[in-house]
Amino acid sequence: MSLNKKIAAVLAIAVAAMLPTFWPNPYYIHLMVVIGIYAILLLGLDIVVGYVGEVSLGHAALFGVGSYAAGVLHAKLAVPFLLAVPASIAITGLFGALLALPALRVSGPYLAMVTLAFGTIIQILINEMDFLTNGPLGLSVRKPVWFGHHISGTDYYYVVLVALIATLFVIQRILKSHLGRAFEALHDSPIASDCMGVSVYGYKVYAFVLSAAIAGLAGALFTYSEEYISPNTYNFELTILFLLAVIMGGRKTRTGPVLGAIIVVMLPNVLSDIDLFREISIGIAVITAVYAVYAFVTRQRTARQLALPLAATIALAVSGFMMENITDHRLTIFGAMILFVVYYLPNGIMGFLRGIIVKFRPQWIHRHTLISEHGDMQHVWAVPDHPVTANGFLLEARNIVMQFGGLKALSEVNLQISKGTVHGLIGPNGSGKSTTMNVLTGIYKPTSGEIDFNGKLITGATPSSIAGEGIARTFQNVQLFGEMTAIENVLVGLHHTYRHNILDVVFHTPRCKREKHAAEVRAASLLRFVGLADLANEEARNLPYGKQRLLEIARALALNPSLLLLDEPAAGLTAPDIKELIAMIEKIRSHGITVILIEHHMDVVMSICDKVTVLDFGQKIAEGTPAEIQSNEKVIGAYLGGSAA
Amino acid sequence: MDVFIQLVVSGIALGMIYALIAFGYQLTFATSGTLNFGQGEALMLGALVGLTLVGHMSYWLMLPLVLVFGALQGVVVERVGVRPAIKTKSEFGWIMTTISLAIIFKNVAENIWGHDDIPFPSPLPTEPLQFFGIRVLPMEIMVVVGALAIMLAVEIFNRKSIYGKAVVATSNDRDAAGLMGINTSMVITFSYALSSMTAAFAGVLVAPLTLTGATMGVSLGLKAFAVAIIGGLNSGLGVIVGGLILGIAETTTGYYLSTGYKDVPGLVLLLLVLSIKPAGIFGKSVIKKV
Numbered sequence: 058m059s060l061n062k063k064i065a066a067v068l069a070i071a072v073a074a075m076l077p078t079f080w081p082n083p084y085y086i087h088l089m090v091v092i093g094i095y096a097i098l099l100l101g102l103d104i105v106v107g108y109v110g111e112v113s114l115g116h117a118a119l120f121g122v123g124s125y126a127a128g129v130l131h132a133k134l135a136v137p138f139l140l141a142v143p144a145s146i147a148i149t150g151l152f153g154a155l156l157a158l159p160a161l162r163v164s165g166p167y168l169a170m171v172t173l174a175f176g177t178i179i180q181i182l183i184n185e186m187d188f189l190t191n192g193p194l195g196l197s198v199r200k201p202v203w204f205g206h207h208i209s210g211t212d213y214y215y216v217v218l219v220a221l222i223a224t225l226f227v228i229q230r231i232l233k234s235h236l237g238r239a240f241e242a243l244h245d246s247p248i249a250s251d252c253m254g255v256s257v258y259g260y261k262v263y264a265f266v267l268s269a270a271i272a273g274l275a276g277a278l279f280t281y282s283e284e285y286i287s288p289n290t291y292n293f294e295l296t297i298l299f300l301l302a303v304i305m306g307g308r309k310t311r312t313g314p315v316l317g318a319i320i321v322v323m324l325p326n327v328l329s330d331i332d333l334f335r336e337i338s339i340g341i342a343v344i345t346a347v348y349a350v351y352a353f354v355t356r357q358r359t360a361r362q363l364a365l366p367l368a369a370t371i372a373l374a375v376s377g378f379m380m381e382n383i384t385d386h387r388l389t390i391f392g393a394m395i396l397f398v399v400y401y402l403p404n405g406i407m408g409f410l411r412g413i414i415v416k417f418r419p420q421w422i423h424r425h426t427l428i429s430e431h432g433d434m435q436h437v438w439a440v441p442d443h444p445v446t447a448n449g450f451l452l453e454a455r456n457i458v459m460q461f462g463g464l465k466a467l468s469e470v471n472l473q474i475s476k477g478t479v480h481g482l483i484g485p486n487g488s489g490k491s492t493t494m495n496v497l498t499g500i501y502k503p504t505s506g507e508i509d510f511n512g513k514l515i516t517g518a519t520p521s522s523i524a525g526e527g528i529a530r531t532f533q534n535v536q537l538f539g540e541m542t543a544i545e546n547v548l549v550g551l552h553h554t555y556r557h558n559i560l561d562v563v564f565h566t567p568r569c570k571r572e573k574h575a576a577e578v579r580a581a582s583l584l585r586f587v588g589l590a591d592l593a594n595e596e597a598r599n600l601p602y603g604k605q606r607l608l609e610i611a612r613a614l615a616l617n618p619s620l621l622l623l624d625e626p627a628a629g630l631t632a633p634d635i636k637e638l639i640a641m642i643e644k645i646r647s648h649g650i651t652v653i654l655i656e657h658h659m660d661v662v663m664s665i666c667d668k669v670t671v672l673d674f675g676q677k678i679a680e681g682t683p684a685e686i687q688s689n690e691k692v693i694g695a696y697l698g699g700s701a702a
Numbered sequence: 703m704d705v706f707i708q709l710v711v712s713g714i715a716l717g718m719i720y721a722l723i724a725f726g727y728q729l730t731f732a733t734s735g736t737l738n739f740g741q742g743e744a745l746m747l748g749a750l751v752g753l754t755l756v757g758h759m760s761y762w763l764m765l766p767l768v769l770v771f772g773a774l775q776g777v778v779v780e781r782v783g784v785r786p787a788i789k790t791k792s793e794f795g796w797i798m799t800t801i802s803l804a805i806i807f808k809n810v811a812e813n814i815w816g817h818d819d820i821p822f823p824s825p826l827p828t829e830p831l832q833f834f835g836i837r838v839l840p841m842e843i844m845v846v847v848g849a850l851a852i853m854l855a856v857e858i859f860n861r862k863s864i865y866g867k868a869v870v871a872t873s874n875d876r877d878a879a880g881l882m883g884i885n886t887s888m889v890i891t892f893s894y895a896l897s898s899m900t901a902a903f904a905g906v907l908v909a910p911l912t913l914t915g916a917t918m919g920v921s922l923g924l925k926a927f928a929v930a931i932i933g934g935l936n937s938g939l940g941v942i943v944g945g946l947i948l949g950i951a952e953t954t955t956g957y958y959l960s961t962g963y964k965d966v967p968g969l970v971l972l973l974l975v976l977s978i979k980p981a982g983i984f985g986k987s988v989i990k991k992v
Contacts, residue, residue, distance in 0.1 A: 159977030174969040185962045392806035
């Protein structure tokens with residue numbers, strides 16, 4: 058965190074701490090407490106919605122689980138506040154895991170519906186299990202008594218404020234660590250993160266459980282704030298309200314959820330006052346009209362683009378005068394706000410403000426943490442996590458069949474890769490080379506056959522565990538984490554070198570600092586090795602195509618592989634670049650890393666491969682030294698057509 | 703045993719309603735890869751509009767009008783909620799917009815028809831028929847027949863007519879269909895119209911058996927989604943089997959356990975299927991090409 062940000066944070070905390078003296082009215086203090094509690098939950102929800110990029114409709118239910126965990130512990134077992142809160146964090150985390158383990162096998166709309174189903178089940182259970190929850194009657198709870206002093210509403214404000222600051226701090230540390238990077242990576246390119254040993258499923262579950270635990274904290278605090286809880290609070294409407302708050306405030310920021318919480322808590326108050334609503338809606342309509350005229354005159358937008366928002370805001374203002382009572386239309390207004398935010402404010406209010414600042418003061422905004430390590434040639438190489446124990450063949454694939462419906466992409470392919478060699482894999486387009494890669498790295502499960510790697514059977518293992526065994530790869534269609542910088546891409550590859558846990562991350566232990574520094578030096582060194590040292594802090598999507606391929610090689614080497622699979626590394630490279638690539642592959646081999654190389658540039662294949670396998674229509678048609686392959690009639694036939702025997 | 707058979711028979715009628723809504727999910731998912739999270743609300747609106755119309759005309763005259771209304775409602779959902787999100791390729795976008803349209807529809811319905819559930823006059827005699835001691839309501843038979851008929855009609859349309867072929871082509875490969883001169887966004891709008899139409903039809907079928915009200919769609923839509931997942935989002939047979947499984951599971955749980963728990967088995971089944979075979983019992987799993 059920069060000095061300016063630190064000062065801003067301290068100022069914000071000071072202002073928040075003084076608020077009760079400005080607004081001593083208990084009603085306002087209660088509102089601020091609820092804002093703080095919602096903000097805590099939203100910070101957690103943002104991990105799932107913003108970072109992992111999934112829609113959860115189950116967070117109101119998780120909030121309810123947290124509330125009821127604290128409520129039941131207090132009412133039935135008389136557990137004190139300081140024990141009930143951590144307990145409900147743990148219980149809600151457990152419920153989160155119970156949901157996440159089956160649900161996160163799917164994503165997108167499936168996940169949204171499953172979380173909604175979970176929410177419905179929880180609400181039914183709270184209603185029906187009246188021996189525990191008192192059913193629809195609800196539970197009564199009292200605020201704690203500390204040192205003979207009964208905690209008042211104002212005291213509780215400070216309790217929530219401390220919890221909010223702690224949550225902000227913990228989440229900030231986690232998201233800035235390798236864990237946060239893993240969340241972003243799996244959202245950016247799930248396949249690449251799996252192949253870098255960062256299990257998409259595993260880290261999604263991790264993120265969800267974390268988010269659930271935070272919802273548990275918020276829920277427990279809510280119980281003590283309201284002093285009465287009943288099942289109907291935790292309904293679908295609340296879930297929608299939470300999502301609205303996260304996307305309206307701004308995803309992937311710490312300020313966004315706080316802002317979102319303020320908006321959704323204040324909103325019902327605004328909506329209960331029809332006059333205020335009328336004034337606001339007229340204000341919005343006037344601002345939109347002025348902007349529309351300006352945008353139309355300066356030709357930034359066409360009349361068509363402007364017509365809908367203008368009509369909608371005017372309709373809003375007019376409807377304000379048609380309605381006598383606004384609370385009945387509350388949900389319609391929520392719905393309209395979500396539509397508005399999704400279409401016109403996709404990055405939320407904070408994202409919008411950020412966009413404006415970038416326009417005028419680009420140097421104020423840093424989208425990425427700049428990493429200034431330079432790296433050197435000593436730190437490029439490291440011993441594999443699993444030493445090579447196999448004698449002779451490092452990898453042996455036996456009778457691999459890969460069938461897509463009726464099409465046999467690979468039929469009975471045998472492959473033996475000798476330790477320490479560069480093994481070429483060539484063949485015409487559609488011959489099954491990339492399919493072989495995908496089978497070897499676990500992206501496809503072969504229909505039959507088995508693969509032995511380093512003395513272990515790896516058939517059917519997940520891509521991330523195969524990566525963990527020491528097989529790294531690049532992709533034919535580049536699969537970089539586009540929104541991350543080059544060095545961050547390599548750091549994802551180095552994820553396996555971070556052995557410290559979440560507590561080390563939160564407390565910045567020496568071990569955490571040591572491993573972080575080592576990884577950064579290593580990443581910079583790897584970038585230097587592939588010749589991208591100057592572009593370390595550039596976003597990967599902005600690199601030219603050829604450089605992106607080199608970056609993929611650096612990222613793959615970060616895995617400390619004993620086997621490296623290169624899928625057409627020379628595509629998009631210029632002739633001098635190709636020479637460097639050949640030198641690079643030779644260096645990789647000289648450091649004991651076995652290489653499988655798919656390539657269409659025959660000069661590359663013939664100059665560095667020790668052995669070459671040729672595939673055609675999913676079958677192995679030839680194998681041998683480059684010289685043998687060049688004179689093989691079947692191979693010539695496959696490439697040029699003609700009368701191959 | 704008789705009680706059990708009775709429960710199964712009632713479960714079948716309920717299950718066919720779920721199957722019909724789930725069928726609507728499949729229609730839009732096939733063409734556009736999107737789902738209308740407000741499918742239950744489309745059903746609710748169909749039922750309530752039907753209720754208003756039935757005050758002025760016979761049930762049978764009301765049916766085609768409700769179908770037209772349902773189709774128009776589907777067009778609105780597609781134009782406002784789905785099309786802009788498909789353009790920006792934002793999955794998050796269409797999930798959120800169809801949810802927000804759903805809550806808007808529900809809220810508007812509450813303001814027009816009120817918060818209370820209203821009985822829907824049955825067009826058929828309400829006296830149950832007796833078959834070997836099992837009582838069946840004539841309306842239950844009509845639900846099964848009606849649901850099967852409309853699904854069959856849509857299937858025949860897709861297989862036999864040239865417009866149906868455009869729908870099938872778009873389902874198989876939207877980009878390729880577009881290159882062959884098919885107006886794919888039109889096909890997607892059409893699939894939404896068709897999907898909401900079947901939901902509205904399901905609404906007027908189920909309404910005489912239950913009650914109508916603004917909140918009737920929420921749990922029906924969710925459970926029908928469970929059916930679509932259990933059966934598989936790309937299997938026509940799957941939704942019927944899935945619907946029957948869920949319908950029967952529900953009536954039996956309601957009787958043997960407690961009516962409060964009747965929504966639970968479907969949702970638990972949903973979680974189970976997802977953790978064992980996410981593509982559904984009858985669905986084909988699609989291997990993502992890299």
